Amino acid sequence: MIEASCHCGAVKLEVEVEVAPTELTSCNCAICRRLGTLWCYYAPAQVRVVGTTATYRWGDKTLDLHRCASCGCVTHWSAIGPASERMGVNARLMEPAIVEAARIRRLDGADTWEFLD
Numbered sequence: 001m002i003e004a005s006c007h008c009g010a011v012k013l014e015v016e017v018e019v020a021p022t023e024l025t026s027c028n029c030a031i032c033r034r035l036g037t038l039w040c041y042y043a044p045a046q047v048r049v050v051g052t053t054a055t056y057r058w059g060d061k062t063l064d065l066h067r068c069a070s071c072g073c074v075t076h077w078s079a080i081g082p083a084s085e086r087m088g089v090n091a092r093l094m095e096p097a098i099v100e101a102a103r104i105r106r107l108d109g110a111d112t113w114e115f116l117d
Contacts, residue, residue: 004093006073011051011066013075013089015042020098024091029109031058031065035074038099039088044078047089
């Protein structure tokens with residue numbers, strides 16, 4: 001299991017996987033570049049969120065960004081609609097060794113939606 005938490009510890013994420021992510025996504029869309037997130041992706045059934053988050057829905061209204069209601073750290077995003085098989089977890093909230101070991105891919109979410117590497 002991989003654990004992640006916000007700065008104050010009020011929100012924790014428990015990811016039910018045996019290995020750490022090998023790739024993370026750095027997106028340059030309007031919100032991700034401002035948040036400074038690094039995303040890793042899982043099936044919603046693999047992630048347990050403990051604590052209360054506040055949400056922000058933007059753009060094409062297809063996902064909710066979640067943040068700790070206390071310290072403001074962005075924890076994850078969830079797709080709108082129950083049929084989605086993917087959610088994003090902010091790897092910056094994981095242990096630094098996990099981020100250091102992963103390849104960071106740059107996604108052009110601002111324009112082409114293609115990887116730049």
